[in-house]
Amino acid sequence: MVDSEGTRERWREIIFEAETPSGRRFDVVLLVLILLSVLAVVLESVPSVRRNVGEELYILEWVFTGLFTVEYLLRLWTSRQPIRYARSFFGVVDLLSILPSFVGLLLPGGQALMVVRILRVLRVFRVLKMVRHISGATVLMRALYASRAKITVFFLALATVALIAGATMYLVEGEAGGYTSIPVGVYWAVVTITTLGFGDITPTTQLGQLLTSVLALTGYAIIAVPTGIISSEISKIDGDESTLACPSCGVHGHLPDAKYCRRCGAKFG
């Protein structure tokens, strides 16, 4: 029993730890497996590929499913609170990465089966687990979190503009111009204000072209707003991280390699 405890301990280290050598090796292998399995799902959707190597991909798919199933069971066995892990975001993602293959067996086939099969691309989310270990990620997360209020306001304003612009174009151009309803007009407005510009619906009247120009310039200028928000947040966070405070007089704004306080000249420890 104790021995089995020891085994569980060792396995937990390998599976859940990212800092130990064995844990890192495990993560790398897993990462490669995930990417390969996603690639397989993607390639399988290409008609020509499916025709030629569909058989092989099917077998490969079950190999991946088998490996991920073993891994999932190991996680449940080794984790200290199996229930909590199973309910956690990544626990659900792990389950979702194997479920579709099994569900696929029960389905008669056709559209429903296809949907389930494609659900497997969700495995890509498992990659995000690894990303947490990259230093840059935390800064971006903090920046986005800190500016959520401003971003919300920005999107509310943007939605208002898109709604008004879409309704206006629906009036100005109407059915003839392809603006068959306000929703379609709003779709067009979003495509225009984001400077996406598919060109599937375009203004035909002179007034419509004038409104389009105004909308395009608006979108072109206000892209500056979210950019400004994120920029200032990132600078602030980077700033916080890159300056030290003096232990004796407490003055801030020392660069990381400072050895003496720029105010009182006290030597840093």
Add this chain to the structure above:
Amino acid sequence: MVDSEGTRERWREIIFEAETPSGRRFDVVLLVLILLSVLAVVLESVPSVRRNVGEELYILEWVFTGLFTVEYLLRLWTSRQPIRYARSFFGVVDLLSILPSFVGLLLPGGQALMVVRILRVLRVFRVLKMVRHISGATVLMRALYASRAKITVFFLALATVALIAGATMYLVEGEAGGYTSIPVGVYWAVVTITTLGFGDITPTTQLGQLLTSVLALTGYAIIAVPTGIISSEISKIDGDESTLACPSCGVHGHLPDAKYCRRCGAKFG
């Protein structure tokens, strides 16, 4: 009379205050009503929806109009200066959100009626009233206001470039290329410089393609200008907020290593 005064007082609190619990509850209910009524107008414009549930939407529309009318009258009754409220921006918006429905009754129908009906999407502006309470909004407003001069200059320069480019393409490509007049050329120039790129009008000659490349690169690079303007403004404002306040006179914007208040000269503890 006094009692009625008390009632008015209580109602004013509910309708105009956003900080009291009852006031906040009122705001939330109103927000939901506004969004639902706008959604109704939007859906009504979809042919299939109008065919199936047009009747229900018509009734629903009058329910919303009724509620908003009652609210508008309450605001007039409870506000201390009814005239000033009625003339204020949001007072006009409130009126505009009920007027179209009534005007619609007097109209024979057809295009005019449709225009009036769609005017009801303007109700969405009422949402902005709520936005004022989100902290982020004020910072964005201040940033945009502080950089209005620079933004104006930027748009003047942009308009000049678009005009010259549009006229040039009208000369280079001409009718054959779809550039039937300078206004059309300017419309194309705006679509190009904002990197919108609908593709409804595109250069066909080699010279035209060269000019397009130059214009696209210009637009691609100068988007940096408004972004830079807003970014620096937002950082400045955020900076002001993130700095010390004087304990004696309370003025903000002291750098972290300030020893004396820059306003009243009081020594910091």
Add this chain to the structure above:
Amino acid sequence: MVDSEGTRERWREIIFEAETPSGRRFDVVLLVLILLSVLAVVLESVPSVRRNVGEELYILEWVFTGLFTVEYLLRLWTSRQPIRYARSFFGVVDLLSILPSFVGLLLPGGQALMVVRILRVLRVFRVLKMVRHISGATVLMRALYASRAKITVFFLALATVALIAGATMYLVEGEAGGYTSIPVGVYWAVVTITTLGFGDITPTTQLGQLLTSVLALTGYAIIAVPTGIISSEISKIDGDESTLACPSCGVHGHLPDAKYCRRCGAKFG
């Protein structure tokens, strides 16, 4: 003679000064005239307009030309160094805004005449003269000037990428895909990397689509570079302008409304 000298003096003040009341009034009137004359040229290019009010526009055009001619002669007469003014950038612009109309008289008509007539939109440049007086303009100019070296490097790199990408697509897609030559390929690459995306030429092969995705992501990411350059320049310039130095201890970084030095507490004059 002296009197005439006085008249010249007075006229010079009105025409060249922008700070005196009369000078400002003159500038405003001129600005309106310029914009109207440009509008006339633009409208004249619209077939329907030309058909209906072509006659009136022709007369109007000569009124503007007359006024601008008088103004140009006044400037020559009143300026202290007529030759230097005539050779200055704005002197040439002023001349270019009247020349086309006169040259038009000598031309037989047709394309050449049309070109000359459209040259009159160059009058819009005269508006820039006024812009100089807007405070924001100087900051933008300084920011763009300070970052010219970085911008140059950025455009060199961009041009290199566009050239390589254009040549590659010419190889990958070839004539069949519409990439009939390397210049066309480069045009497409610029349209893609600036995220303009007209859609007049699009990849048809899978390899082409892959390359397009990579190029689009590149353009999407490196737009950050010029933006970052300009942002940091503008912040720097704004920073310089918005901080004072203490007259007694010389410490920098005081906000504009500082009354006391944050280091030594000395009162500002």
Add this chain to the structure above:
Amino acid sequence: MVDSEGTRERWREIIFEAETPSGRRFDVVLLVLILLSVLAVVLESVPSVRRNVGEELYILEWVFTGLFTVEYLLRLWTSRQPIRYARSFFGVVDLLSILPSFVGLLLPGGQALMVVRILRVLRVFRVLKMVRHISGATVLMRALYASRAKITVFFLALATVALIAGATMYLVEGEAGGYTSIPVGVYWAVVTITTLGFGDITPTTQLGQLLTSVLALTGYAIIAVPTGIISSEISKIDGDESTLACPSCGVHGHLPDAKYCRRCGAKFG
């Protein structure tokens, strides 16, 4: 022998040095030659040009090849470690700029020959050698290098979004909408999220248009992230450069109000 040594010395100075007058003159001449040779390759790909002056371009091409060959041999002869130079990045680039012409002689012609001929546009990379001398370049390089971790995270997230979005549209719109496979769907997702918007594949169903709007708004907003990253890096680097250096130990990066060097503790005058 010594004399020959002297000659080598002199040649090395001319070819490898960029600071000496002769070295700078050499660089300028070389730059012009490179650009002209690239221009020749580009023009040769235009059918009409090839028909008219193909003969002349062919001869010109060999002149350039000859000059670059002589230059390459001189570099090998004069450099102190010929092997190391030949293996260095720019050594390989120099070789690549002459190799294709010679390889072209051995090829039967057709596609293979064409590929080799177009490989000559790689000569443009040699221009980058000169760029190193522009001050701005180093700042950009440092900024991009410093933010590589954040940029990587950003692209990982972007790729995940594009993959999920592409797979979803493949399900929602399917073959009928032109989304013939997940790779095509991902191509479309990239074109949409980067706001490129070719319009060769566009949503036709209402659900598809809704998803497109969401994706477009996402791309429109998150462009702010890389921009913010680079902006803050560039400001940081510029900041370092624009701050004081210690008179005794010369370390940079002191804030304007520093009184003691943060490295050696020397008191500032």
